[in-house]
Amino acid sequence: MSRGVSACLGRVLLVLFLVFVPLIPQAMAQADVQGQWSTLNYSMTINPIHVVLMHNGKILVTTGSGNCPPSQSGCPSGPPYNGSNHSGAVVVDPVAKSITQLSVSWDMFCNGMTVLADGKVLVTGGTIAYDPFLGIQNTNLFDPATNTFTTVQSMAHGRWYPSVNLLSDGRVMTFSGFDEHGGTNTGVEFYTEGSGWSSPVSAGWTPPLYPRFHLLPNGKLFYSGSTPVSMIFDPSSKSWTNVASTNLGSTRTYGTSVLLPLTPANNYDPKVVIMGGGNPATSTTELIDLGASSPAWSWGPDMSQPRIEMDGVILPTGKVLALGGSANDEDATTASLNADLYDPASNSFSSAGANAFARLYHTVSLLLPDATVWLAGSNPARGNYQAHVESYQPAYLFTRDGNNNIVAAPRPTIASASSNIAWGGQFSVSTPDAANISQAVLVRPGSSTHAFDFDQRLVGMSFTAGSGSLTVTAPPNSKIAPPGYYMLFLINNKGVPSVAAFVLLNGSSSAPAPTVTSTSPNTGTTNGGTGVTITGTGFRSGATVSLGGSAATSVNVVSSTSITATTAAHAAGASNVLVTNSDGQSGTLPNGYSYIVSNPAPKVTAITPNSGPATGGTTVTITGTGFLTGAAVTLGGTAASGVNVVSSTSITATAAAHAAGAVSVVVTNSDNQSSTLANAYTYVPAPAVTSMAPSTGPANGSTGATITGTNFLSGATVSFGGTAATGVTVASSASITVTAPAHAAGTVDVVVTNPDGQSGKLAGGYTYSAAEANLGLIVPYGDPDSATIAAGQTASYTLSIGGQGMSGTASLSCTGAPPSATCSLPASLTFNATTPTTFTIKVATTARLTAALPPPVFASALPKPAPSSPASWLWTMALGMLFVPGTRVPKGSVRRWRRYLWLAPLMLLFFTVSCGGGGSMGNQQAQSNGTPSGTYNVVAHASSGSNTGITSLTLTVQ
Numbered sequence: 001m002s003r004g005v006s007a008c009l010g011r012v013l014l015v016l017f018l019v020f021v022p023l024i025p026q027a028m029a030q031a032d033v034q035g036q037w038s039t040l041n042y043s044m045t046i047n048p049i050h051v052v053l054m055h056n057g058k059i060l061v062t063t064g065s066g067n068c069p070p071s072q073s074g075c076p077s078g079p080p081y082n083g084s085n086h087s088g089a090v091v092v093d094p095v096a097k098s099i100t101q102l103s104v105s106w107d108m109f110c111n112g113m114t115v116l117a118d119g120k121v122l123v124t125g126g127t128i129a130y131d132p133f134l135g136i137q138n139t140n141l142f143d144p145a146t147n148t149f150t151t152v153q154s155m156a157h158g159r160w161y162p163s164v165n166l167l168s169d170g171r172v173m174t175f176s177g178f179d180e181h182g183g184t185n186t187g188v189e190f191y192t193e194g195s196g197w198s199s200p201v202s203a204g205w206t207p208p209l210y211p212r213f214h215l216l217p218n219g220k221l222f223y224s225g226s227t228p229v230s231m232i233f234d235p236s237s238k239s240w241t242n243v244a245s246t247n248l249g250s251t252r253t254y255g256t257s258v259l260l261p262l263t264p265a266n267n268y269d270p271k272v273v274i275m276g277g278g279n280p281a282t283s284t285t286e287l288i289d290l291g292a293s294s295p296a297w298s299w300g301p302d303m304s305q306p307r308i309e310m311d312g313v314i315l316p317t318g319k320v321l322a323l324g325g326s327a328n329d330e331d332a333t334t335a336s337l338n339a340d341l342y343d344p345a346s347n348s349f350s351s352a353g354a355n356a357f358a359r360l361y362h363t364v365s366l367l368l369p370d371a372t373v374w375l376a377g378s379n380p381a382r383g384n385y386q387a388h389v390e391s392y393q394p395a396y397l398f399t400r401d402g403n404n405n406i407v408a409a410p411r412p413t414i415a416s417a418s419s420n421i422a423w424g425g426q427f428s429v430s431t432p433d434a435a436n437i438s439q440a441v442l443v444r445p446g447s448s449t450h451a452f453d454f455d456q457r458l459v460g461m462s463f464t465a466g467s468g469s470l471t472v473t474a475p476p477n478s479k480i481a482p483p484g485y486y487m488l489f490l491i492n493n494k495g496v497p498s499v500a501a502f503v504l505l506n507g508s509s510s511a512p513a514p515t516v517t518s519t520s521p522n523t524g525t526t527n528g529g530t531g532v533t534i535t536g537t538g539f540r541s542g543a544t545v546s547l548g549g550s551a552a553t554s555v556n557v558v559s560s561t562s563i564t565a566t567t568a569a570h571a572a573g574a575s576n577v578l579v580t581n582s583d584g585q586s587g588t589l590p591n592g593y594s595y596i597v598s599n600p601a602p603k604v605t606a607i608t609p610n611s612g613p614a615t616g617g618t619t620v621t622i623t624g625t626g627f628l629t630g631a632a633v634t635l636g637g638t639a640a641s642g643v644n645v646v647s648s649t650s651i652t653a654t655a656a657a658h659a660a661g662a663v664s665v666v667v668t669n670s671d672n673q674s675s676t677l678a679n680a681y682t683y684v685p686a687p688a689v690t691s692m693a694p695s696t697g698p699a700n701g702s703t704g705a706t707i708t709g710t711n712f713l714s715g716a717t718v719s720f721g722g723t724a725a726t727g728v729t730v731a732s733s734a735s736i737t738v739t740a741p742a743h744a745a746g747t748v749d750v751v752v753t754n755p756d757g758q759s760g761k762l763a764g765g766y767t768y769s770a771a772e773a774n775l776g777l778i779v780p781y782g783d784p785d786s787a788t789i790a791a792g793q794t795a796s797y798t799l800s801i802g803g804q805g806m807s808g809t810a811s812l813s814c815t816g817a818p819p820s821a822t823c824s825l826p827a828s829l830t831f832n833a834t835t836p837t838t839f840t841i842k843v844a845t846t847a848r849l850t851a852a853l854p855p856p857v858f859a860s861a862l863p864k865p866a867p868s869s870p871a872s873w874l875w876t877m878a879l880g881m882l883f884v885p886g887t888r889v890p891k892g893s894v895r896r897w898r899r900y901l902w903l904a905p906l907m908l909l910f911f912t913v914s915c916g917g918g919g920s921m922g923n924q925q926a927q928s929n930g931t932p933s934g935t936y937n938v939v940a941h942a943s944s945g946s947n948t949g950i951t952s953l954t955l956t957v958q
Helices: 002-020 023-028 870-883 891-898 901-914
Strands: 036-043 050-053 059-064 088-093 098-102 112-115 121-124 127-129 139-143 148-152 163-166 172-175 187-192 212-215 221-225 229-234 239-245 256-259 271-275 285-289 297-299 311-314 320-323 338-343 348-354 363-367 373-377 388-393 398-400 406-408 426-430 437-444 447-449 457-461 463-465 469-473 484-492 501-505 515-520 523-525 531-537 544-547 553-559 562-566 573-580 586-596 603-608 611-613 619-625 632-635 641-647 650-654 661-668 674-684 688-693 696-698 704-710 717-720 726-732 735-739 746-753 759-769 786-789 794-801 808-815 822-824 828-831 837-844 934-944 947-957
Touching (some): 163 212, 212 256, 256 311, 311 363, 320 348, 320 373, 515 573, 704 746, 828 837
Parallel strands (some): 611 674, 688 759, 696 759, 786 947
Antiparallel strands (some): 139 148, 212 221, 229 239, 531 562, 544 573, 603 619, 619 650
């Protein structure tokens, strides 16, 4: 009975296991627990390299060339960058799900971006050239109201991968990035809207690219990585202080860093969490409390997956969404698709579901006003990118109805709120949910690129609830909340946030209108360009100035009573001076400035030289008329350096780096008048190496090869792995022939350097094969291994030994010399493993001499004798028997025959001479001595220890 019950119970448990276990993941993945991921029904039309959320709720996306170099098929060849080549910039409307294409005049790939106090977007740096990457100096302002870019003053040097951070006084600090020469820019520069960039200040150390900075409540900047040593930068003293070192102890490459919420409840104590990074990536996190007396990094909880190229997005509730990345950099097979939600209150992670697409290099993410997270990008390979856009709806947007079905959570609403708020001031927010609000927070819109958000920041505020409204107290100062637009979220007592309303925090909510009392100087030329100081009251940061309706440039609000600016061009006559604060209030000084007729405009007629490398640095002389002291020079829109107005007809300057091609030369005088010489200067592109054949050869070199590419110039040099090639011939701008030098075995870069100093590299373009070590007894390349001589002459051959990975002393010998000839060579030679040692083999032959037996004097009258044979001797013997006495013959004829006996000796002599006589004398020929003619194989031998080598040589003796 007991067994039966147990068996029955076992079956029941098995059924329950099979029924409920599959439901566990479903329960865990429910939207009100982990949130919900979805793929949006629109796609990116350009590679989203850098994104910024603007105060109209739209997203500015800048990509420039989009990690698609001009040397690659299908990529933009150069400016302008726009929709025709899937580059440039776009504005995304996440609500309307529409994309507006923009055109940009320079390559904004891998720039820095931040939102200024007035809501405009500052775009700094980008790309001059790929491989190696060179940073550009350009700066633009983007106006969300008009969707237009405006060029402002360039930085002192280029920046590719720079950081930009808004400071408490509204200025922007930029740091790091590759400059126009390919080195890391170690200067710190500050941008003030209206007046431009400060002079750079050296940091005294070399930062990583895109260093991570957070503005602290004391106005200083905290550097959190990616390197292990953390520092604090004081913008006032321009000084750096080491703070702490991470526990990980290694660089968190493309990990992220987030400043946790600053609230009245935590006394605005700044804490920073760093997550992931490294290659292979780590899943670890660390935290630091910068309000502590001795700040130190401590371990935080681990994420569910290791992440490099990850993002961290702070939500209105103060939790941080960790998402994207992979275990190995740019490897989709190790993609980290599981999202994690970090709770600072419990210092723990929980699951936030999983997104659908691998998000690797060039992934971007933003918190949107509807409290969802927008996720785009991923570009592990040049020329393509992930176009799908995903959205994460956090769990706070879901709840359950009475039937336990998941439904949208009721959200608090903001009926109205003050559009402008001041630090420490109170403002009213109308909401029908006032009684249920638990938090009121400001979240600064994000600026995301390369695993970091430069702008995101959450600041909590205190409030009191009334009937249908809240009275909220704004953050106490601009160090806790720097000036600019913020998303205002109300969060109810169930943790559900409202849709945000944008507010402008700038301290001018109740400020009086400005007044203008004077302008100095109060006159200037009609060409503009005159610097003026405007005096008055109530001037605010971000104020604008116009004179006669023409907007002034380089506006700098020095104080509430003083503004400096530069006049624009205008017709002659008296003009009103108008100052307009960022809150829209303005003040006017009627006829406060007069424009007068100016000097004649300059004229540019020539530039010498008229071409130079794209890397810049060429000194040029510009010829023309009407040049004034203080004139500026640009080539293709890029400011030249070292400008010297030699006279009214001559200027010297140094060309800056620029993309290849013909550009216009512009001289602008100090009175703002200018002259342009169109397409007068040509930037010569750097060479590019695309292939070579063959791409392999022996380590001892001497392999002939053809290099293919573009922009090769006569006189170019070639190196293999840093070793100069020989026999370099520039066949055309697209082809070079060379002889590979000797080099250690392995794969090396092939570099072509033009006479102008520009170079192109084919990485890993040639592979030296490792040869087995041997004596290396060979005929050197180009030397003959055969000779033809007459007997009596001497043949010489050049051989070499060594250079094949072996060294020592070798014994040398040769065999196969022809008869009557001698072979001479060194008995031994010392050789080494890398450089062959040459020596000579000589084969001396002997001349041939001829001798003969004199023939009889009558031999010439006789027939040519037949060769000697036994038959001739028999014939002679028969005759002898016939005539010799005693020979038996018929008696009747004896007397008759004996009469002829005297002829017998003569007959014998005749046959002996004419028939050869059967002996050596009758067959005597001309005899030879010396070296016989013919073709011989002479073999050189070498031995060293147990190692031997041979080389065959051909000798023909005539």
